[in-house]
Amino acid sequence: MxxxxxxxxxxxxxxxxxxxxxxxxxxxxxxxxxxxxxxxxERAEIARGTFYLYFESKEAVFGAVLDEAMTGLRRRIVRIETGLGARSPKDQLTDMVSSLLEFVVADRPLATVLLSSSSTPDAEAAARLAAFYTEVRSVIALSLETGVQIGLLRRCDPELTAAALLGLVRGIVEHCVSRGESPPIEDVTRELIDLALVGVLAR
Amino acid sequence: MxxxxxxxxxxxxxxxxxxxxxxxxxxxxxxxxxxxxxxxxERAEIARGTFYLYFESKEAVFGAVLDEAMTGLRRRIVRIETGLGARSPKDQLTDMVSSLLEFVVADRPLATVLLSSSSTPDAEAAARLAAFYTEVRSVIALSLETGVQIGLLRRCDPELTAAALLGLVRGIVEHCVSRGESPPIEDVTRELIDLALVGVLAR
Amino acid sequence: MxxxxxxxxxxxxxxxxxxxxxxxxxxxxxxxxxxxxxxxxERAEIARGTFYLYFESKEAVFGAVLDEAMTGLRRRIVRIETGLGARSPKDQLTDMVSSLLEFVVADRPLATVLLSSSSTPDAEAAARLAAFYTEVRSVIALSLETGVQIGLLRRCDPELTAAALLGLVRGIVEHCVSRGESPPIEDVTRELIDLALVGVLAR
Amino acid sequence: MxxxxxxxxxxxxxxxxxxxxxxxxxxxxxxxxxxxxxxxxERAEIARGTFYLYFESKEAVFGAVLDEAMTGLRRRIVRIETGLGARSPKDQLTDMVSSLLEFVVADRPLATVLLSSSSTPDAEAAARLAAFYTEVRSVIALSLETGVQIGLLRRCDPELTAAALLGLVRGIVEHCVSRGESPPIEDVTRELIDLALVGVLAR
DNA sequence: AATGAATGAGGGTTCATTCAT
DNA sequence: CATGAATGAACCCTCATTCAT
Known part of the structure; x- marks a missing residue:
């Protein structure tokens, strides 16, 4: 070239x-x-026509924004290793969650878009986001099933629990994003993990 | 009169x-x-002008829809009694959650509106919904603090945990609403409570 | 009502x-x-939105304009009676042509639209006009065939001749419309009929 | 150079x-x-800017297309010779019409443009085309007058008849172009000439 | 000479809201 | 009270034209 x-x-x-x-x-x-x-x-400081040189339509940019976000998230979602010599699942989980939170919380607009866009924009993009969340729920559900099988986790309805955990994370992200300045990611991560793993009850 | x-x-x-x-x-x-x-x-089978006799604007109806929902929810949110002779906190909590889920899941449109509308529609309505959720979070946070003080709950960041729990509930509602037919409310409630109280870890 | x-x-x-x-x-x-x-x-002195209360789209008004014109024309197109006691075909034809010309030439804008619009407007309307002209050509062609059969007319290719005659009429209409003030319709009609019937050659 | x-x-x-x-x-x-x-x-396989190196504007190319067509037509329009030793006017006319039809019908795109463009595209080009047609009508009108003077043709309104004859030709061209495959030019020419000269009436 | 990214006026259409009846 | 015709601002998008490379 x-x-x-x-x-x-x-x-x-x-x-x-x-x-x-x-x-x-x-x-x-x-x-x-x-x-x-x-x-x-106006924000991009370009002319109207220029926009359409790069994106077919409003829907298309929205899709692109979403895709970018989803790509970033997907890169940070990994399977928990359970083989011999692997780090403890909790540590792995902590790293992953930490990385995800960092990515999302650091880019507030991105987080907002991700959180707010169950609002059906226009068919395809909404479908893509829905598919993404379904995908994430599946990953979580599978991990839960595995965890139950190896006796690490107690028995539960994996689908429902996955949905709940995803909501839990979204709730936390929303919390972090909504206040001007959020607590250190590692603290948030710890709370998140603790809550998910052992709940709120005192032992 | x-x-x-x-x-x-x-x-x-x-x-x-x-x-x-x-x-x-x-x-x-x-x-x-x-x-x-x-x-x-069209759905209400009234004329255009009539609409504006009852609501100032589109935003106003939206606000009214939200208010109605919030009223229904508020009626079902009660303090957990910790005094002598009170039923166990878990039982009280279970009843409350059960009642809330029933209310929301039974009225799918309502649930949809409640869930979807972090998408800033138009300033005021969004603000009202945000205020409502803030209110709910406060109730939860206060309950958490009380629980910690009386030694029922382990120590945690109440605000953050409240946000997480609210998200958790929303995740579950979304799950119930998204599938055509959701499992019995009592099962869902049990899973929800268990998850929130003791997490996913096996003992 | x-x-x-x-x-x-x-x-x-x-x-x-x-x-x-x-x-x-x-x-x-x-x-x-x-x-x-x-x-x-602007010409109709109405607001933008009002237009769309009466017509679905630009294409739709164009279609309506065309339909109106076509209806007016169709009303003036009649079969030539050849039965006993009928007036002479030439007289009938003269009346018909006279009536058609009057209708079209009197409404200059209408004439212009009819004449100018082989310019593919947008699919459907163009098709409708084309269909109309095809219809007219068919009527002419059929009349020609009949005329040939009863020995009134010399032999010819009916389709081609019909197309030519339609063009001839359009040429004359264009001529009338293009000058500020056209000659009396009856004179124009006579010339038209003569030209079509006996051509330009001296006997 | x-x-x-x-x-x-x-x-x-x-x-x-x-x-x-x-x-x-x-x-x-x-x-x-x-x-x-x-x-x-795209069709010319050149870049956007290149286009504007050769033509000032869209209107300009359109004008050029029209001019090219008009030049081709003008080359084929000749005066009918009436002097001694000249071929019969009908034969001359037949040759000319034949040549014109061949030129136009062979180049369908050209024919389409010529036929469809009374639709005022943008003032100047339309004016040029109108001028061309006026010019053609003048030639026909003059020929008619001459024909009348030398007793070859019957008396008629030359302007009107010229307009009619031009329309007649356009009708025939349209007919030829509109069907996938038109009849042999010589047949079409004969019909055209016959119609114009002696009309449709049987003798 | 040739390119194609950039421009922005202008297009058709929608829809929340008003007001005379 | 109820109606629905009328309004016009605002929307998304297209495309002829320009100009720096």
Missing amino acids: PVEDVRAASQRAARRSQILEAAKHVFSEAGYHGASIHAII | PVEDVRAASQRAARRSQILEAAKHVFSEAGYHGASIHAII | PVEDVRAASQRAARRSQILEAAKHVFSEAGYHGASIHAII | PVEDVRAASQRAARRSQILEAAKHVFSEAGYHGASIHAII
């Missing part, structure tokens, strides 16, 4: 990022419907 | 309810922005 | 006509694409 | 032709407004 093309491609990617970033902020502040192309291009 | 006025007032209230019911369904199916006045008045 | 409804219906029809009339002018001046909703509502 | 310049000029002309050809197709398929620069440059 000639040098100019490389530069062109990278410039194009940069522009795309710039728009994506602007869109993420606008979506997070106004929701899908409340967000106007006007607001996005 | 003369008889006619009483009748008039009750008729007025009935009309209002009729619109409110229609609006709740429409909001739950289409979200705040997706809901159109047209859809609401 | 109650009196108010009658009035309402007639008012509605009047409004519709008003918009239709404005649209006809605008379409005739700017063509389908060149015509903007803005121009139409 | 240096050799390089000659080559350059011819290359430039070739490029221009290439764009013109693409434009003609696009205009004929989509009409003036429906045609997009995008479609033209």
Whole structure:
């Protein structure tokens, strides 16, 4: 690939990022419907037409914002190793949750979009997000089943519990995001893990 | 108040309810922005102008729908009695949660509206919902503090834990609502309580 | 039907006509694409939204304009009677053509729209006009065949001749419309009929 | 002119032709407004900017397409010779019409553009086409007058008849173009001439 | 000469809200 | 009280044209 093309491609990617970033902020502040192309291009400091050079439609940018977020999350979701020599499940879980929280909480707009967008934007994107959450619930449910089988966890309805745990995490993220400044991630993580693992009851 | 006025007032209230019911369904199916006045008045079988005799604006009906829901929920939220002769906290909690779930899950549109609307519809309504959730979190947080003080619960960050627990409940409601037919409320309640109290870990 | 409804219906029809009339002018001046909703509502002196209370879309008004024109034309197109006691075919034809020309030439915008709109507006309307012209050609072709069979007309390719005659009429209409003031319709009609019947050659 | 310049000029002309050809197709398929620069440059396989190196605007290409067509037509329109030793007017006319039809019908896109473009695209080009048709009508009208004077033709309104004859030709061209495969040009020509000269009536 | 990213005016359409009846 | 025709701001999107490379 000639040098100019490389530069062109990278410039194009940069522009795309710039728009994506602007869109993420606008979506997070106004929701899908409340967000106007006007607001996005104003924030991105580009012309109306330019927007449509990079994204087919409002729905498309929203999808892209979501995809980006989901990719970031997926990269941080890993299976818990239970083999010999593996670190303790709780430690692994702690690392994973910590990493996830860090990613989400650090990018407040992203978190807002992720949290708020059960509001059916327009079919496909909503479906994609729903699919993502279903996917996450499945991972959790499977982990729960495994945990039960190896006797680490008590018996429970895996699906329901997975849904509850996902909600629990969302609740915590919302908490962190809603206040100007959230407590250190490691503290939050510890509380989260403790709550999920041993509940609130005193022994 | 003369008889006619009483009748008039009750008729007025009935009309209002009729619109409110229609609006709740429409909001739950289409979200705040997706809901159109047209859809609401069509469902309520009234004329356009009539709508505005009962509600100031779209935002106002949405607020009313929310308020109605919140009233129903508030009625079911009670302090846990810890005095002598009181039933066990767990039993009280179970009853309360059970009652709340029943109320919410039975009225799917209501549940949908409650769940979906962190998506900032339009400032005020969103604020009202946020305020409601804050209120709920406060109740939970206070209960947690009390529980810790009397040694029933282990120490934790009450605010954070309250947020997590609220999320947990929402996750479960979402789970129940999302499938066509949810498991018996009492089972769901038991799982919820167990998870919250003792977590997932086997003893 | 109650009196108010009658009035309402007639008012509605009047409004519709008003918009239709404005649209006809605008379409005739700017063509389908060149015509903007803005121009139409400005001419009709109504608000943007009002337009859409009466017509679904720009395409729909165009279709309505066309339909109106086609209805007017169809009413004036009749079969030539060849039975005993019927007036001479030439006289019948003269009357018909005269009536058609009068209708079209008197309404210049209408004529313009009819003439100019092979310009593919948008699928359906274009198809409708094309269908109309096809229909007219068919009527002419059939008449020609009949005429040939009864020995009134010389042999010819009916389809081709019908197309030519239709074009001939359109040419004349265009001529009449293009000049500010056209010659008396009866003169034009006579020339048209003569040309079609006996051509330009001297006997 | 240096050799390089000659080559350059011819290359430039070739490029221009290439764009013109693409434009003609696009205009004929989509009409003036429906045609997009995008479609033209795609078909011509050139870049956006390049287009504007050869044509000032969309309107300008359209004008050029029209001019090209009109040039082709003009070359085939000749005066009928009436002097001694000239071939019979009918034969001359037949040759001319035949040549014209061949030119137009063979280049369907061109025919489509010519036929469809009374739809005022954008003032100037429309004016040019109108001027062309006026010019053609004048030639026909003059020929008619001459024919009448020398007793070859019966008396008629030359202007009106010219308009009618032009329409007649357009009707026939439309007929030929609209069907996938038109009858042999010579047959069409004969019908056309016969119709124009002696009409449809049996002698 | 050639490119194509960028521009922004302008297009059609929707819909919450008002007000004369 | 109830009605629904009328309003017009705001929306998303297209596309002819420009200009830095």
